Amino acid sequence: MLRRAVEDNSTGSDSDYTNSVWISWFLSSKGNEYFCEVEEDYILDRFNLTGLNTEVQHYSQALDLITDNLDDDIQDEIRSTLDVQARLLYGLIHARWIVTARGLAKMLEKYKRADFGRCPRVLCQSQPLLPVGLTDVPYEKSVKLYCGRCEDIYSPKSSRHGSIDGAYFGTSFPHLLFLVYPNLIPPKSGPVDFPALRAGGEAEGSRRSRRARDEQEPPSDIVGEGFNTTSVALKAERYRPRIFGFQVNEIAKLQRWQEAVRDKQVARLDLLDEHGLM
Amino acid sequence: MRRLQQQEPEVAQGEIEEEEVVSGVAEGDEVMEDADDGREYSSSTPTSTLTWISWFCALPGHEYFCEVSEDFIEDDFNLTGLNAMVPFWKEAMEMVLDVEPDEDAPKIPDVSIVEASAELLYGLVHQRYILTRAGLQAMIDKYDGGSFGSCPRVYCNGCNIVPCGRSDLPGLDTVKLYCPNCNDIYTPPSSRFQGVDGAFFGTTFPHLFFQSYREIAPAPFYRPPSGSSSSMSGRSSGSPQHSQEGRHTAFVNPNPHGGQKPAAGGVYQPKIYGFKVSERAKCGPRMQWMRLRPWSPEELDEVDSRGRWIDDDEEYEDEQEEEGEDKQMGEFDNVGIL
Ligand SMILES: [Zn+2]
Ligand SMILES: [Zn+2]
Numbered sequence: 001m002l003r004r005a006v007e008d009n010s011t012g013s014d015s016d017y018t019n020s021v022w023i024s025w026f027l028s029s030k031g032n033e034y035f036c037e038v039e040e041d042y043i044l045d046r047f048n049l050t051g052l053n054t055e056v057q058h059y060s061q062a063l064d065l066i067t068d069n070l071d072d073d074i075q076d077e078i079r080s081t082l083d084v085q086a087r088l089l090y091g092l093i094h095a096r097w098i099v100t101a102r103g104l105a106k107m108l109e110k111y112k113r114a115d116f117g118r119c120p121r122v123l124c125q126s127q128p129l130l131p132v133g134l135t136d137v138p139y140e141k142s143v144k145l146y147c148g149r150c151e152d153i154y155s156p157k158s159s160r161h162g163s164i165d166g167a168y169f170g171t172s173f174p175h176l177l178f179l180v181y182p183n184l185i186p187p188k189s190g191p192v193d194f195p196a197l198r199a200g201g202e203a204e205g206s207r208r209s210r211r212a213r214d215e216q217e218p219p220s221d222i223v224g225e226g227f228n229t230t231s232v233a234l235k236a237e238r239y240r241p242r243i244f245g246f247q248v249n250e251i252a253k254l255q256r257w258q259e260a261v262r263d264k265q266v267a268r269l270d271l272l273d274e275h276g277l278m
Numbered sequence: 279m280r281r282l283q284q285q286e287p288e289v290a291q292g293e294i295e296e297e298e299v300v301s302g303v304a305e306g307d308e309v310m311e312d313a314d315d316g317r318e319y320s321s322s323t324p325t326s327t328l329t330w331i332s333w334f335c336a337l338p339g340h341e342y343f344c345e346v347s348e349d350f351i352e353d354d355f356n357l358t359g360l361n362a363m364v365p366f367w368k369e370a371m372e373m374v375l376d377v378e379p380d381e382d383a384p385k386i387p388d389v390s391i392v393e394a395s396a397e398l399l400y401g402l403v404h405q406r407y408i409l410t411r412a413g414l415q416a417m418i419d420k421y422d423g424g425s426f427g428s429c430p431r432v433y434c435n436g437c438n439i440v441p442c443g444r445s446d447l448p449g450l451d452t453v454k455l456y457c458p459n460c461n462d463i464y465t466p467p468s469s470r471f472q473g474v475d476g477a478f479f480g481t482t483f484p485h486l487f488f489q490s491y492r493e494i495a496p497a498p499f500y501r502p503p504s505g506s507s508s509s510m511s512g513r514s515s516g517s518p519q520h521s522q523e524g525r526h527t528a529f530v531n532p533n534p535h536g537g538q539k540p541a542a543g544g545v546y547q548p549k550i551y552g553f554k555v556s557e558r559a560k561c562g563p564r565m566q567w568m569r570l571r572p573w574s575p576e577e578l579d580e581v582d583s584r585g586r587w588i589d590d591d592e593e594y595e596d597e598q599e600e601e602g603e604d605k606q607m608g609e610f611d612n613v614g615i616l
Pocket of ligand 1: 119120121124127147148149150151152
């Protein structure tokens, strides 16, 4: 956890990094690489945990376990169930935390390190991925990975990650990230632009996140920052199946149809943009 | 290609398993990766009980190769043009076919040079072999056995995929995987395939494969099961549930040359706090079109060969001239297999 602590300092955020032994252990366990650290302040503010007591059995003991406040004389039988409940509780808190300004910033660091892996789609050129859930309800669907370039979702490569509950990341997270940090929306073509991720992204990002925190909602003034995404889809590369150099009729026809749908959307968005409605 | 085994390609496999993609598709992949890496074959030549071809195909990272029949390799006609591409041709041939080298032939000092040539030779022959009836048959056996894995895209519902190259010339790119459902290509999930040349599978194979076995090729249209929410982009069903309809009422694609399997047509819909992200947002969806399918086959005809809506007199058709060029090219429709 040393590395984590050092990086926290280097971001200059006012982070008093957590010293919870349980959280450190959880984060360093194999398979939990997608999780970020939830700051203890956040966990200790009961307001942030509203409603979770109905989702988690032995709620208060599970909470004590996460925050290292569990009585030592707890019986062994309950101990093992507590561990399961503590993971559930941490996961559900995590889902809420990563859509706060500070949580987003923490996940952004992991994104820049490609901790969530890279898009398997060849034409996405190893675009880093972001975790996402298909539902916000636990025990329903495992975590998926969202690619900001092709805007599609993929199953994690390893079963270790494939069995993580998607609700611990939630359905909103990656989209909120790009809503709050629109300058990090990946380009649709060309190599992954890491310099931009680092340089521009950082300063812009922390300024923005502070403001977002103040307003307790995503900033609404992100429109009109000089770049627009109405026609970015035209830049997307596609794979074109060919047999001995010739396109395959039915697939070519489908791809033409899809591109006509795309062109329609681009025209629609351009029109909205012209009228200042974007 | 005169000496092919003459059995018909088995037109089998009406239903391939469409399991729910819940837990990791490539189960345990990373574990294998760790174990296998570095176990590259070196000068360990095959034992006498094993043919070179069987040995080669059993090497880690070579799981996508099928065994090319020796008959095929022995027929010079099938090798036309390859000898110019493979150094130490004769020695490489001897190695691949397990022929004892001539005693009085000059010895190649380093056996690993010949091994590299043998691999190149086998790979290039393999590219041709898998386009033949027997080769396609060998590959569908592997496909059915799940040897190539399944599409990592969630909404493809675990559709099985096949290896392919982005070039037919060796040395340019590593092997990729083609998904017939999303018509896209993916990087193999394990690094042990990073040393495998894509040309050994070639650009044509996946498409000839799915033209030959149409019953496992997804159709280009898809109607979401009724009841699922239909939105502005109508077709983007929110549920990764594949269409069950096709099972009850026999599914038919009216295009006899097209895919005859019901497609997995779900398209991802981003949401924030339960609300669809509007396309008006800067971060709104821009790429759903790439995965969208029309509800009916007829709708495909609403777009002309230059990519324009036929019944659309709106003016935004002007700038798209240049796009037509590529599409004016001949298109492959019906491939009778060799
Ligand atoms: Zn992607
Ligand atoms: Zn797919």
